[in-house]
Amino acid sequence: MDIIVCVKHVxxxxxxxxxxxxxxxxxEKTGLVFDINEWDDYAVEEAxxxxxxxxxxxxxxxxxxxDADSTLxxxxxxxADKAIRVTDPKLEGSDGYAIAKVLSKVIKDLPHDLILTxxxxxxxxxxxxxxxxxxxxxIPHATLVKKIEFKNGTAVVNRELEGGLEEIVEVKLPAVxxxxxxxxxxRYVSIMGIRKAREKEIKVLGLTDIGLSENEVGExxxxxxxxxxxxPPVEKxxxxxxxxxxxxxAKIAELLKAKGLV
Amino acid sequence: MRFELNDEQKEIKxxxxxxxQKEFTPELALELDKKEEFPMELYKKAAKLGFTSLRIPxxxxxxxxxxxxxxxxxxxxCRVDPGLGTAVSLGNLMIPDVLLKHGTEEQKxxxxxxxxxxxxxxxxxxxxxEHGSDITRLDTTAVKEGNEWVxxxxxxxxxxxxxxxxxxxxxxxxxxxxxxxxxxxxxxxEKGMPGLDVEKLHGKMGIRPCITGSLSFDNxxxxxxxxxxxxxxxxxxxxxxxxxxxxxxxxxxxxxAQGAFERAFQYAKNRKQxxxxxxxxxxxxxxxxxxxIKIEAARLLTYKAAWLYDQGKLDPVATSTAKAYASRxxxxxxxxxxxxxxxxxYLEDYxxxxxxxxxxxxxxxxxxxxxxxxxxxxxLKKRMII
Numbered sequence: 001m002d003i004i005v006c007v008k009h010v011x012x013x014x015x016x017x018x019x020x021x022x023x024x025x026x027x028e029k030t031g032l033v034f035d036i037n038e039w040d041d042y043a044v045e046e047a048x049x050x051x052x053x054x055x056x057x058x059x060x061x062x063x064x065x066x067d068a069d070s071t072l073x074x075x076x077x078x079x080a081d082k083a084i085r086v087t088d089p090k091l092e093g094s095d096g097y098a099i100a101k102v103l104s105k106v107i108k109d110l111p112h113d114l115i116l117t118x119x120x121x122x123x124x125x126x127x128x129x130x131x132x133x134x135x136x137x138x139i140p141h142a143t144l145v146k147k148i149e150f151k152n153g154t155a156v157v158n159r160e161l162e163g164g165l166e167e168i169v170e171v172k173l174p175a176v177x178x179x180x181x182x183x184x185x186x187r188y189v190s191i192m193g194i195r196k197a198r199e200k201e202i203k204v205l206g207l208t209d210i211g212l213s214e215n216e217v218g219e220x221x222x223x224x225x226x227x228x229x230x231x232p233p234v235e236k237x238x239x240x241x242x243x244x245x246x247x248x249x250a251k252i253a254e255l256l257k258a259k260g261l262v
Numbered sequence: 263m264r265f266e267l268n269d270e271q272k273e274i275k276x277x278x279x280x281x282x283q284k285e286f287t288p289e290l291a292l293e294l295d296k297k298e299e300f301p302m303e304l305y306k307k308a309a310k311l312g313f314t315s316l317r318i319p320x321x322x323x324x325x326x327x328x329x330x331x332x333x334x335x336x337x338x339x340c341r342v343d344p345g346l347g348t349a350v351s352l353g354n355l356m357i358p359d360v361l362l363k364h365g366t367e368e369q370k371x372x373x374x375x376x377x378x379x380x381x382x383x384x385x386x387x388x389x390x391x392e393h394g395s396d397i398t399r400l401d402t403t404a405v406k407e408g409n410e411w412v413x414x415x416x417x418x419x420x421x422x423x424x425x426x427x428x429x430x431x432x433x434x435x436x437x438x439x440x441x442x443x444x445x446x447x448x449x450x451x452e453k454g455m456p457g458l459d460v461e462k463l464h465g466k467m468g469i470r471p472c473i474t475g476s477l478s479f480d481n482x483x484x485x486x487x488x489x490x491x492x493x494x495x496x497x498x499x500x501x502x503x504x505x506x507x508x509x510x511x512x513x514x515x516x517x518x519a520q521g522a523f524e525r526a527f528q529y530a531k532n533r534k535q536x537x538x539x540x541x542x543x544x545x546x547x548x549x550x551x552x553x554x555i556k557i558e559a560a561r562l563l564t565y566k567a568a569w570l571y572d573q574g575k576l577d578p579v580a581t582s583t584a585k586a587y588a589s590r591x592x593x594x595x596x597x598x599x600x601x602x603x604x605x606x607x608y609l610e611d612y613x614x615x616x617x618x619x620x621x622x623x624x625x626x627x628x629x630x631x632x633x634x635x636x637x638x639x640x641x642l643k644k645r646m647i648i
Binding site: 194 | 269274277284310
């Protein structure tokens with residue numbers, strides 16, 4: 001099975017001090033540590049596991065500058081066979097739709113039985129590239145996938161729904177599946193993996209190589225444009241619940257119910 | 263001259279860091295520090311990923327990198343936790359190094375691959391109750407009887423002794439040699455051999471998950487082909503060995519210092535006194551800046567010594583300089599890290615006191631700081647012509 005995984009090199013923002021940059025439309029990137037998007041991490045692991053079971057190849061693709069090579073090398077060290085990076089200054093300002101256009105142009109010329117992406121990215125969180133990519137390639141897709149099995153040319157997948165529900169759907173291959181965290185436990189990068197990755201090459205493509213014009217990407221080729229980015233003001237909405245432990249517990253339960261949290 | 267790790271070295275650094283951050287949990291670190299217990303499961307996991315066999319060639323199941331890559335790994339492990347870090351990084355210490363240089367093909371094939379894969383633990387026995395820094399004379403003897411060597415004597419402060427499968431032992435083989443060190447040889451022994459007795463040593467100040475013990479040999483008989491290299495060359499092999507391993511002790515020290523610094527830095531940013539984070543007070547911020555300066559200098563000395571070794575330009579002055587300086591820095595930085603934490607730093611739950619306790623060993627083992635200074639000055643006396 002030939003599997004493509006689309007990955008993104010994102011800043012780790014969970015514990016960092018995030019500041020808005022001078023354009024007011026993005027965050028200040030200096031001092032931030034970049035790594036593979038968490039959801040993509042699970043997607044790569046899933047792809048490698050499928051390959052180890054059924055044979056085939058795993059190709060990882062990213063759109064980004066040379067910095068993103070460290071994310072691709074990590075994927076290669078974990079068992080991906082090939083890596084492709086699309087880069088061009090004109091790609092700056094692309095939204096998920098424009099990125100999906102780029103990815104679809106690369107993927108249509110590659111053998112692919114299955115395409116995996118992370119369910120969303122840890123930086124912008126649009127969750128749009130997977131479904132848009134499927135649409136552009138005119139193949140089916142399923143989002144928030146927690147489990148994958150194969151049956152006669154189809155993928156039988158569990159999708160995570162709200163409220164702790166799951167549904168099982170059968171998707172005709174080739175298809176795009178967007179992977180939810182927790183589908184597996186991503187392996188550690190081993191020294192052997194790093195050694196093997198040394199032999200593997202990262203192929204770098206520009207816009208002209210994939211046959212897209214500059215109007216089709218960047219802000220010009222996007223449907224979404226960022227107007228403003230800001231850090232929401234801190235508001236104080238604490239409520240102190242008083243009374244005996246039993247009363248407090250009952251009040252908290254009521255509050256949680258009223259807010260739809262339980 | 264390039265002051266930057268290459269891409270592969272950066273990948274190694276990141277890979278080992280990710281592993282340690284998940285696996286070297288504070289709970290495990292505290293538990294094994296208390297129990298004085300070796301993290302066997304963790305060791306095997308690390309070995310499977312290749313983190314414990316950087317310097318062993320691929321043909322013997324290792325990774326085929328150099329001392330610099332090993333230093334990067336050791337540093338990262340000790341940065342997350344010095345107790346678990348030293349324990350895991352010393353699981354297969356020294357035997358592969360000696361055998362690769364002086365072992366027979368048979369010895370290499372028998373002993374190195376299980377050590378590389380993490381299936382066996384190694385212990386190297388040099389120090390004796392009466393001979394610590396001075397191993398130029400030994401009380402442990404090996405006498406040839408037929409096709410065996412019969413070993414008698416005692417060794418102390420032997421890392422891994424209670425859990426080791428393989429031992430390498432430095433013995434006096436020619437009692438009449440003058441000076442005595444010209445009559446010393448190295449032998450291999452295995453767990454369970456009659457006449458080999460092991461006792462666990464308790465109550466170490468730091469690196470308590472790294473198990474230490476004493477060995478006694480009462481007519482321990484080893485086959486004659488367990489002699490390593492040439493007869494009566496053991497002392498020289500030992501000195502040569504330390505030239506490499508001492509660099510990784512410097513890396514332990516750098517890692518310990520870095521880990522303590524990061525904890526102190528984070529604490530100083532969050533801890534508020536007199537209405538502002540204590541990092542905004544110059545008394546604290548200058549401390550942190552000085553800690554950083556020292557660590558950076560120690561790291562550069564360590565990487566330089568490692569780089570020289572890997573280039574085949576081993577320099578005992580560079581090695582001893584790195585070890586003496588980095589170990590002092592580890593003591594000073596971990597001390598200041600506790601000071602920045604104030605009363606909390608004195609509690610085990612804030613971890614920096616453990617870093618301080620673990621730092622001390624780096625000034626002692628594999629040649630005390632005083633021995634490093636002797637090496638430095640003796641070499642300089644030969645080299646400096648003014």
